[in-house]
Amino acid sequence: MAKEEEKRKIRYAMLVDLRRCVGCQSCSVACKSENEVPLSKFRTWVKIIEKGRYPDVSRQFLPALCNNCENPICNRNCPVHATYIRPDGIVMVNMHRCIGCMYCMASCPYDVRYVNPLRKIVQKCFWCAHRVDAGLLPACVETCLGRALIFGDINDPNSEISQVLATNAVVRLKPELGTDPHVFYIAADADAMDPTKGIDIDKIRFMEPY
Amino acid sequence: MKITRRGLLKIGAISTSAITIGRGFNLFANAMELLPGGKEVSRTTGKFLKPIPSTCLNCYARCGNFGFVAYGGLIKIGPNPEHPNSRGRMCAKGQAGVNLLYDPDRVMHPLKRVGPRGEGKWKRITWEEAYITVVQKLRQLKAAGKEDEFVFQSDRDITTQDICRRFCYAYGTPNALVNHSPGGWNKRIAQMLTWGADFEIPDVANTEYILIFGSNPFEAHYMRTSFVQRIVEARGLRTEARLVKPKARLIVFDPRLTQTSGRADEWHPIKPGTDGAVALAMASVIMNEGLYDREFIGRWCNYPADKLARYLKKFTPEWAQKISGVPASDIKRIAKEFAATNPATTVSTGGVTKHQNSVYTERCVALLNAVTGNVDVKGGYCLPRSYEFAEPDPIPPVPQRRSELAHPVDFPLASYEVPQRVIPMIKEGRAKVSFYMTYQYNPAYSHPEGHEISRMLKDEDLIPFHVVIDSVYSETAALADMILPAATYTERLELESPPAFDMIPFVSLRQPFINPLGESVAITDLLIELAHRIGGGMERYFNFDTKGYLEHRITHIDGLKKAGGLSYLKENGLWYDKDAQPSFRTYEKKGFDTPSKKFEIYSERMAKYGFNPLPTYEPIQQHLTMKEDELFLITYQWSVHTHDRTANCMWLSEIVHENQVFINAETARLRGIEDGDMVEVISKAGSIKTKARVVQGIHPNVVAIGDSCGHWEYGRIAQAKAFESDVTTTKLLWWTEKGVTPNPIISIISDPIGGGEGWMDTKVRIKKI
Amino acid sequence: MDGYKGEDKEDMMESTENTARARAYEILAGFFSNEPTREMFDFLNEAISCSIEDTIEGIEVDFATMFIVPGNGLQPFESLYNRAPDEEPSLWGKATKDVAGFYRAYGVHIDESTGILPDHISVELGFMGHLIEREDNNAQRRFLEEHLLKWIPEFCDRVYSKANTDFYKGVSKLTKEFILSEYEAIKGEAR
Numbered sequence A: 001m002a003k004e005e006e007k008r009k010i011r012y013a014m015l016v017d018l019r020r021c022v023g024c025q026s027c028s029v030a031c032k033s034e035n036e037v038p039l040s041k042f043r044t045w046v047k048i049i050e051k052g053r054y055p056d057v058s059r060q061f062l063p064a065l066c067n068n069c070e071n072p073i074c075n076r077n078c079p080v081h082a083t084y085i086r087p088d089g090i091v092m093v094n095m096h097r098c099i100g101c102m103y104c105m106a107s108c109p110y111d112v113r114y115v116n117p118l119r120k121i122v123q124k125c126f127w128c129a130h131r132v133d134a135g136l137l138p139a140c141v142e143t144c145l146g147r148a149l150i151f152g153d154i155n156d157p158n159s160e161i162s163q164v165l166a167t168n169a170v171v172r173l174k175p176e177l178g179t180d181p182h183v184f185y186i187a188a189d190a191d192a193m194d195p196t197k198g199i200d201i202d203k204i205r206f207m208e209p210y
Numbered sequence B: 001m002k003i004t005r006r007g008l009l010k011i012g013a014i015s016t017s018a019i020t021i022g023r024g025f026n027l028f029a030n031a032m033e034l035l036p037g038g039k040e041v042s043r044t045t046g047k048f049l050k051p052i053p054s055t056c057l058n059c060y061a062r063c064g065n066f067g068f069v070a071y072g073g074l075i076k077i078g079p080n081p082e083h084p085n086s087r088g089r090m091c092a093k094g095q096a097g098v099n100l101l102y103d104p105d106r107v108m109h110p111l112k113r114v115g116p117r118g119e120g121k122w123k124r125i126t127w128e129e130a131y132i133t134v135v136q137k138l139r140q141l142k143a144a145g146k147e148d149e150f151v152f153q154s155d156r157d158i159t160t161q162d163i164c165r166r167f168c169y170a171y172g173t174p175n176a177l178v179n180h181s182p183g184g185w186n187k188r189i190a191q192m193l194t195w196g197a198d199f200e201i202p203d204v205a206n207t208e209y210i211l212i213f214g215s216n217p218f219e220a221h222y223m224r225t226s227f228v229q230r231i232v233e234a235r236g237l238r239t240e241a242r243l244v245k246p247k248a249r250l251i252v253f254d255p256r257l258t259q260t261s262g263r264a265d266e267w268h269p270i271k272p273g274t275d276g277a278v279a280l281a282m283a284s285v286i287m288n289e290g291l292y293d294r295e296f297i298g299r300w301c302n303y304p305a306d307k308l309a310r311y312l313k314k315f316t317p318e319w320a321q322k323i324s325g326v327p328a329s330d331i332k333r334i335a336k337e338f339a340a341t342n343p344a345t346t347v348s349t350g351g352v353t354k355h356q357n358s359v360y361t362e363r364c365v366a367l368l369n370a371v372t373g374n375v376d377v378k379g380g381y382c383l384p385r386s387y388e389f390a391e392p393d394p395i396p397p398v399p400q401r402r403s404e405l406a407h408p409v410d411f412p413l414a415s416y417e418v419p420q421r422v423i424p425m426i427k428e429g430r431a432k433v434s435f436y437m438t439y440q441y442n443p444a445y446s447h448p449e450g451h452e453i454s455r456m457l458k459d460e461d462l463i464p465f466h467v468v469i470d471s472v473y474s475e476t477a478a479l480a481d482m483i484l485p486a487a488t489y490t491e492r493l494e495l496e497s498p499p500a501f502d503m504i505p506f507v508s509l510r511q512p513f514i515n516p517l518g519e520s521v522a523i524t525d526l527l528i529e530l531a532h533r534i535g536g537g538m539e540r541y542f543n544f545d546t547k548g549y550l551e552h553r554i555t556h557i558d559g560l561k562k563a564g565g566l567s568y569l570k571e572n573g574l575w576y577d578k579d580a581q582p583s584f585r586t587y588e589k590k591g592f593d594t595p596s597k598k599f600e601i602y603s604e605r606m607a608k609y610g611f612n613p614l615p616t617y618e619p620i621q622q623h624l625t626m627k628e629d630e631l632f633l634i635t636y637q638w639s640v641h642t643h644d645r646t647a648n649c650m651w652l653s654e655i656v657h658e659n660q661v662f663i664n665a666e667t668a669r670l671r672g673i674e675d676g677d678m679v680e681v682i683s684k685a686g687s688i689k690t691k692a693r694v695v696q697g698i699h700p701n702v703v704a705i706g707d708s709c710g711h712w713e714y715g716r717i718a719q720a721k722a723f724e725s726d727v728t729t730t731k732l733l734w735w736t737e738k739g740v741t742p743n744p745i746i747s748i749i750s751d752p753i754g755g756g757e758g759w760m761d762t763k764v765r766i767k768k769i
Numbered sequence C: 001m002d003g004y005k006g007e008d009k010e011d012m013m014e015s016t017e018n019t020a021r022a023r024a025y026e027i028l029a030g031f032f033s034n035e036p037t038r039e040m041f042d043f044l045n046e047a048i049s050c051s052i053e054d055t056i057e058g059i060e061v062d063f064a065t066m067f068i069v070p071g072n073g074l075q076p077f078e079s080l081y082n083r084a085p086d087e088e089p090s091l092w093g094k095a096t097k098d099v100a101g102f103y104r105a106y107g108v109h110i111d112e113s114t115g116i117l118p119d120h121i122s123v124e125l126g127f128m129g130h131l132i133e134r135e136d137n138n139a140q141r142r143f144l145e146e147h148l149l150k151w152i153p154e155f156c157d158r159v160y161s162k163a164n165t166d167f168y169k170g171v172s173k174l175t176k177e178f179i180l181s182e183y184e185a186i187k188g189e190a191r
């Protein structure tokens, strides 16, 4: 039993409970601070849209980040194999290998990768792997005002994320592409997931997340 | 000047080091050792970084934070999970505190103006010279018996106001204009008059019904991070002793669709400044349908229920509908729901307190909680719980001289200064000022009619000497005679006791992550030093250093003393009584802190000065004369900014640096305005130009402009000026727009009772250009 | 300064030369850390007769305007110029950390109570003086290559174009030329 426990493979995932998100962008800024993300780029960004007609209007949020897909497309065309998948599911970019050819950016259907403006290598969210390895939560999860972000091991049935996943309906972005994305959303708004719909309130967007 | 390399070497060979580095620094010391572990790891090495527990002050919520320091530099600010209020969360502003500390355009040395005021010509001076100048002027004033011509102002000063006041009183001036009030001035006065506390703490974590008037806690609130996380909790699934509690309902009255109203159960776009009418009508429904809390009104209010019901009769939902535009049926329904759901609470901030009728309105809102018996109950509308800090003996007496600035005659109930009127009052000749000292205060930018204020600040006859203490080169600093570099909140040692959401008061410490940069000095150190230099008896009130002062301040808190006092706080960042249990209905012990010891529905003090002693609605004068094409201008705060002190944080300004004017799609269509068009917003006081943001989520008669952008000083980041460097080819501030500030087109109009500014009472016209 | 270590004359000559160089860096450091004192002013004018045309007041204002008052873009910190490609403009940037690491590697660190940042131009120049005193040519060369040369020439050009006084035009020109010539000299030297 204990042995089996040990052997069990960890698979990290992120769950975004949009009933709890307040659209505060704390996650976006915490990430900048943690990972020294250059100005003009974000690894996670909360899209905020306005939906409906006066007076029946609402705001919808959608934090978007790398899905750390089980079956990513981004790594397939990389000529130098800079993108690799850790055993725990986190998709990494080896910055020493990356030559900045941007093939991965072109293939990622979620558009969450960016080129570091001058270092000319590609970067993206890697769920603060350095923190996770040290036993800490990713910076965005740690600081999330609404506790909308839940991070953990979905192979562990006792983890918070597994339990919430088990009791709620979730959606993922573009699952039909077969990438098996590992960011799950509860109560995501269809319009927020559609780039053509709604009025974007924080208009500055650095990436079209989908 | 011509020196060659040879020449230089020649000087090098013959000179002595005394000449070479004039008043130089002692540059190098011995090597330092490595640091022990903690809770943040280095990305490159995987090592833990040393955490320093402290308290955020990028807004007044004062959340618990950790600074992670490596090799003398602050790497990151992260949240402190032990903090009872913020519980390990920190908003975007708190995260961006690093930007504030390392703003490349910080003021780091004392500066003295040369050339005319406002020209921007400065000379660096030593602290010694600065102190000598300041001390000399203050001594002269004192010798001439004109202590009250020294005015100290800082309307943002919630933490150090005690020591600032102490300094002023010890010196002999009553003009200690340092009374920051969370939630706004009008709210404060209304609350004091009603139940004797400054503001309320809605216990939203335990409530079942949240009724919001003009407040947007998801984006801005005086207890933001602690508050919003509890609202979210109350709105999620809650189980308590195997009972599944229903989600708390969230009802919002706001002219604007905000993050809060946009996620609420109901959003009622209301005409600005009419919340009082709606609240009154609700109270009327509750009283006249017998839904009120007999016990609470009978025992704890100073006005009998039957009389109140009779008084309220005329404020019918239909009457309120006419005024506010909110359907009478909704008012009736919500009133009944509010009365029937226990516990329930209201939340009211900016949208209520930033009008001329705020005190009346706030009292109407408070009334709702009283008639439903939600006052200071679990899940209700609670009194703030925090520790008072003691002042070390001897305590300087309050100077006897009457001060028009501190207590203006035309605002008899505004128990403190009316900040936005201070400089205009000096202009009107109601007070003479010889020495004006300001701390982290930027009226030239952040006050209504800011451009007029700038003009007055420039006038050397009006304000002969102006010393600014700040860490940024603000619009006001640019008009000063001397700038003294202040330490930012990440470099200071201070005590805090913000109101506790778990209803168990706590003390938290703010401590420096690093030494103040450059020659910056923390305000407490500065004032202590000044007091000693001025002398003349003043120094005996400052018989301590900062640490000693703080130690004095907490000696009366026994538990903390036992735990180890200041050293405990330095280690842990905060302290609270671990055995304490939250208690409610605290007024049952000693009554409310009002003359009648009751919740004063009827205010004798208001009657005395000719104001309506009962909760009432007073229409806003400007509204009565609205013309067809006129709109209400309201201001608001972006989720990532404070009103005026975060524009130099690049991570925040990157997200919000522009303020367009938000306008309803229909209203825009009628004026031929499309999204992104340049428009002119014109008021009586002036006009500004900005882009239109055409949306659905705003009342058709309202336009809204955020109030954090549009700086014309404050460093390059706030002004979206590029940083040039040959090494890198990009300018690295990718945005070029800095937005506008609406303040110049907002007239100074004050609530006659509270004295607070009517920020949202401006009528404007808007046209495409 | 007792820079005399060797017995033979060559060594002594070199030591004197090095002392002069170290001192030269300190002088330059002084130019950027402070406005010239009256003493320095007179010294330059008389002993060296470099006939400064500006008034002391003018120089002081120029100094403050360029290096102290925010907004003029000439804050003399390396991290604002020699930025890592993806770096945002901030004090205590990557270059600051690098330079602090450099100091540490040589057993010195900044006296924190001064509040001065390690990558202030005058600290860097002063440190170079220190390296010369240690007669560590390799370190000098590295420090020049990795830090001083990376930004000071550019910085000096900017100062030159923005300075209102002859004095700082002169200082900036001198500093740039001195550093470039230093590098020429060091580059050729054997390790």
Ligand code: SF4
Binding pocket: A065, A066, A067, A068, A069, A072, A073, A074, A075, A091, A107, A108, A109, A110, A111, A112, A113, A124, A179
């Ligand atoms: S979201 Fe895009 S970048 Fe991230 S793993 Fe999937 S395909 Fe790759």
Ligand code: SF4
Binding pocket: A020, A021, A022, A023, A024, A025, A026, A027, A028, A046, A061, A063, A143, A144, A145, A146, A147, A148, A149
């Ligand atoms: S920090 Fe949490 S609540 Fe705030 S925007 Fe991000 S996900 Fe939403």
Ligand code: SF4
Binding pocket: B056, B057, B058, B059, B060, B061, B062, B063, B086, B089, B090, B091, B092, B093, B094, B095, B223, B224, B225, B226
């Ligand atoms: S709400 Fe944000 S800015 Fe305010 S104290 Fe908390 S973390 Fe700091």
